[in-house]
Amino acid sequence: MPATSEWLDAAATAARLPYPALLQALREVLRDPSVQVPARSVQALPGGASLFLMPAFDARLAIAKLITYTPANAGTGRPAIQGDVVVFDIATGERRLVLDGPTVTARRTAAVSALAARTLAAVPEGPLLIVGAGAQGRSHLEAFADTLPLREVRIASRGAEGAQALAALARERGLRADVVSDPDAQLAHCPLVVTATPADAVVLSSRARGDAFIAAVGAFTPRMRELSADLCQQCAEGGGVWLDSEDARHEAGDLMQAGLPLEDFPTLAALLEGTARPRGSGPVLFKSCGWGGWDLAAARAAVVQA
Template structure:
């Protein structure tokens, strides 16, 4: 197998069920180390991300650019690679396609949270944003939940219809809607995966809702209105994908919430926090963490070794 894998080959090595199991394993592994990621602003509004992580056996670095101006164009907003090294020998084992890893591991993280926290896992699912993360979340939720129907909202009608067609090809009931807020009454599963330039949800969700917000991953980005975030905090609960989100989650920071005590997926997997703190909607806020890329690298190596 070639060391340098394109998007198709990378996706083939990252099946959702195995990826979710490796996510759990990373959170239980005391040897895992994740140094702070470097985010360097670039001229023109983009950012360079350098994200290392390691365990006893492998060390990885994700090196990607995030270019918001590419949204809606033929060029992806996220570009780059994940390089995987053997700790004992220093050998480079794999170079994975960075956007594919980012999309699939982010969706798998949301699925892991939904499997533990969603009161109504059969949906319907509302997806706000029909880019790469919209496709990845559709596929992950369909693979890991008893999903039957999906509703899609996007600024791009063509992207929304393409995602709906993909959902129908998977055997799901799918429709495109004009307004995201109007769909909240029907949909107890919600994923927001937009470029996070502005608020896309303002209304209160259902009391049995699970919401995964993944588009905003810097303090200045936002998808959810402050009053919506505060409502979840007061009545249901808010979970973070990792502790780093405490200083990165723009939706929550702009809502004026105290993030210091919010539980993370590690608390959930290790059983150190109750799965549901209240009877209202649950908000899962994901900002990304190199530990998730380490889990993806483990998954890919395992699959490659079997091939």
């Protein structure tokens, strides 16, 4: 291993990616014309698992994210996402960093949601409803608590132990936190919503508040979904639907199964550039499917923090 290379575990990777710095890195990636993100490769594996290879590069760094996604690990104590993000220096060809893949995925996804919420959420103090108490539920709690004036969180999960643990973490951060059994019933009370489930079934189908911001991150293939067609349609006809990247036009199962025109929906980049603007009223849906550029942003942030 070259002397300049570091191999970081989950804790060390998280320490290199504080959310305020990560949000700034996301903005910078979207403004950088040197950023290139080739199409990711997804290989189906026996038993329903998948192998993902996601490259990206800019003028200084090149990364390759290699992860497995194993839905059958849900509830077993083993993470659904495992793997690494390898960071190379383009000028020398040397490997600079090896980051923990699940940590990068969780933190950059939550940071993207928080970045969208900072612009689109009408009531950023919450209450925040989190559906799903796994790695993405935790990262979204942390990202929203670190970057929004959040005061209260409500947590729904199929696993009671995980929900209670996430509620305890929220209380440690000074937030009011409750575990709830019916997430649909909470839509009338929560203007901030995050769905971060394995996306093997619809978890929200009631109508959202008129001032709601919903970040749906669990479904990232055409066959997956967390939101009902009616809820997606309500957002499309109300405050609007926003995509995390152009790739979501081919991957957002919630929207595709609702029969919505994905080609019409603006991206986060358009929002931040000001070329597309939020509508005045109705619930807003931010649909996130993941993009290699977000992993590049995390790599850049990790290098800077070093």
